[in-house]
Amino acid sequence: MTSATPVTPFGARLRAAMDSRGPLCVGIDPHAALLTSWGLNDDVTGLETFSRTVVEALADSVAVFKPQAAFFERFGSRGIAVLERTVADARAAGTLVVMDAKRGDIGSTMAAYAETFLSPGSPLFSDALTVSPYLGYGSLAPAVDLARRSGAGLFVLALTSNPEGAEVQRAVRSDGRSIGATMLAHLAAENEGAEPMGSFGAVVGATLGDLSSFDLDINGPLLAPGIGAQGATAADLPAVFGAAVANVVPNVSRGVLGHGPDAAALRAAASGFAAEIRAAVPSA
Template sequence: MSAGSPGAAAAPSGAPFGARLAAAMDEHGPLCVGIDPHASLLHAWGLPDDVSGLREFSLRVVDALGGRVAAFKPQAAFFERHGSRGLAVLEEVIAAARAAGSLTIVDAKRGDIGSTMGAYAEAFLADGSPLAGDALTVSPYLGFGSLAPAVELATATGRGLFVLCLTSNKEGFEVQHAVRSEDGTERGTSVAALMATHAAVLNAGAEPMGSVGLVVGATIGDAVAATGTDLVAVNGPLLAPGVGAQGAGERELATTFGEARRNVLASSSRAVLGAGPTPEALVSAARDAAREATDALRG
């Protein structure tokens, strides 16, 4: 097991995140492997639920799959629950993925206002920060404008953002489907559609796609149509948990994403990680998941 240096992160090289992600998806398939060190997965791999197990698990995944998948998505919460030493492991994971030539989307879902959002942006998007991967998930539910510090810093450093838009949890509709009306009626624009419109403005003219993406669950059925959300116009990557073995096949994906399917990055964690701990088993599971995602999204 190799370890990446937890020192300061280098700036992403060359093209903006959207272009780099598109190239990685073309080369490896539209699959993002989540690194979610649940206690149950650590146990299944024969590892202790402590910092040593966290480190062993996470770096084994990067060692096995680095340079073989379009991106990794470490879930920050599973590192944070181990305190400062867990965050140090997250820094190692980001550095190791970079050394292996793989993109990293840090799944931290940060969202706040003013200087606090600015501090989050510096932590996860600034050149020189050891927590800065290639992209960050963010929550817009204090208003899309509250994300301005993250948008500005991601643009300046060539990194990307994935904005929560339509999620598969049953409570999500309470906010995401809500309609903003100017006259007190139920006519207006849904919150989800507004998120997509903001992203589309930021991505306008970008080729092959912009760097501000959305998180859209693959198992949300007709929610895209029901909320009037234009995913094609977004012109950015769509991070989609729930593709393939997790529930959504070609028919469901056609309903959810329609003509935007080619911009979908399928996220898989337990379907791949559950095949471990051997490198060979992880590679085989990731290859199968990437093939399944490619067939469903680009067939």
């Protein structure tokens, strides 16, 4: 019996995509106001047109898509079917997919979430999944284990861009280390020895200013929301992320999507952000 071909880990695939296409991640966030601004109805037909247009316009040029699951789930089973097609079409075109679902639970429930998004046989199988560790980092073990087996990755909420996150993430433990710093340390341990980059990343907001008090060198990717509509710019990245900036995956959603539905305008917007990132981060 021949053994199965080893799956290239997410971290290695992401590094290759970032090196060849640049590190830009474009969110696919079909919220009602955006559908309306595109001249689409806030229904499943509008959802499908929106998602298909974004993928067709950008799949050959951006490294990563990040669909926000909630905007598909609100339409029930038909919305989930659109999400399945969006993921399949993006991956077939060679773009990595990070499913933004922020799942977090314990035991068999966490295992079921992991199977939904990280099992190769699932219709929603994605290259990586965002997860919440705030039932304790150990609660993520089923997702960590399945990601390792399937060659997928995780992005753990560590230092998020929303102001409310600070009350949990900046809280200090009895050992003097903040919760956010603890999550980063767990991820560094997961990625130890991985080359060229580990598969277990952190979500760290680009709007947070100087983060020099945190050790962001986790040998893994740092998904950085906040560029564009939230006020951060590509020029802010080196100051925020310091020596870890080469592993940053800047996420832009409204800043690109707001230029639709014209495909050329979407491509121009994404290209503009990519150029700004390359100018700010020479290794990008």
